[in-house]
Amino acid sequence: MSRIAYVNGQYRDLRDASVNIEDRGYQFADGVYEVCEVRGGKLVDFPRHMARLERSLRELRIEMPMTLRALDVVMHEVVRRNRIGYGLVYLQVTRGVARRDHPFPLRPVKPAVVVTARSLNFSKNQATAAHGIGVITVPENRWPRVDIKSISLLPNVLAKQQARDSGAYEAWYVDGNGEVTEGSSSNAWIITTDGRVVTHPIGHDILAGITRDVLKETLAALQIRLEERPFTPEEAYGAAEAFVTSASQIVMPVVRIDGRTVGNGKPGPISMRLREEFHRFADFS
Numbered sequence: 001m002s003r004i005a006y007v008n009g010q011y012r013d014l015r016d017a018s019v020n021i022e023d024r025g026y027q028f029a030d031g032v033y034e035v036c037e038v039r040g041g042k043l044v045d046f047p048r049h050m051a052r053l054e055r056s057l058r059e060l061r062i063e064m065p066m067t068l069r070a071l072d073v074v075m076h077e078v079v080r081r082n083r084i085g086y087g088l089v090y091l092q093v094t095r096g097v098a099r100r101d102h103p104f105p106l107r108p109v110k111p112a113v114v115v116t117a118r119s120l121n122f123s124k125n126q127a128t129a130a131h132g133i134g135v136i137t138v139p140e141n142r143w144p145r146v147d148i149k150s151i152s153l154l155p156n157v158l159a160k161q162q163a164r165d166s167g168a169y170e171a172w173y174v175d176g177n178g179e180v181t182e183g184s185s186s187n188a189w190i191i192t193t194d195g196r197v198v199t200h201p202i203g204h205d206i207l208a209g210i211t212r213d214v215l216k217e218t219l220a221a222l223q224i225r226l227e228e229r230p231f232t233p234e235e236a237y238g239a240a241e242a243f244v245t246s247a248s249q250i251v252m253p254v255v256r257i258d259g260r261t262v263g264n265g266k267p268g269p270i271s272m273r274l275r276e277e278f279h280r281f282a283d284f285s
């Protein structure tokens, strides 16, 4: 079956779908994006993703390209047309097409919208979680506004590749204070030996993950203690458990950090429980 993308008002076969070479997303990475998990053909936590999208756009002074209601219809339609049961739907909004020049276009242009979707392999993801993943730490080298979900992801791409090159799955950024901020495409968490769950507080220096947000509600409901504070790689090496969160991985246990074994080297019981319980607290639409 061929894949279908939504591109600026049209549903197109992916092979024929294209954007203008003067799209500011292509020229300057001048745009934002969202990724939602799809489960049972439904979008997970869609309203929260849309709220974050609106915030990212506002911060960059890009107009909403269409009403929320219309975006809702388009994103669900792309999922439906691609017959996604389990997978991801991707939305990108850029400032639009204009002759290449750094300042915003003098005459306002319409923001450009692309939506794609793809299936994920559920059993493969479950198998990865059953083994747990390795992470490496890398120096924080991104701009100081990573709370904006910008498509400018070169440092993230390079960090992820560095992780893969060293046999790990994810890279955790360590800032100038020697503290872990987040992963290249996930939020970073540890669980202390006395059962407290720790993750970096929200600010300009991490992306406020939607999975992170929903997991906070999961933790509260399960009466597991949460500490929103930075932690160091050294604290993480000695943690009982560690994991990462993102829309595509939900709760993914971490069993190795910089080559050191976390806990007993197997996915921890609290991490696995959170992974299992997460969707009870998520919204489906």
Ligand code: PMP
Binding pocket: 035, 182, 183, 184, 185, 186, 187, 206, 207, 208, 209, 210, 211, 212, 245, 246, 247, 248
């Ligand atoms: N941090 C970064 C840098 C990310 O790219 C992502 C994934 N988009 C996250 C955190 C997790 O966010 P979410 O739970 O909304 O997918």
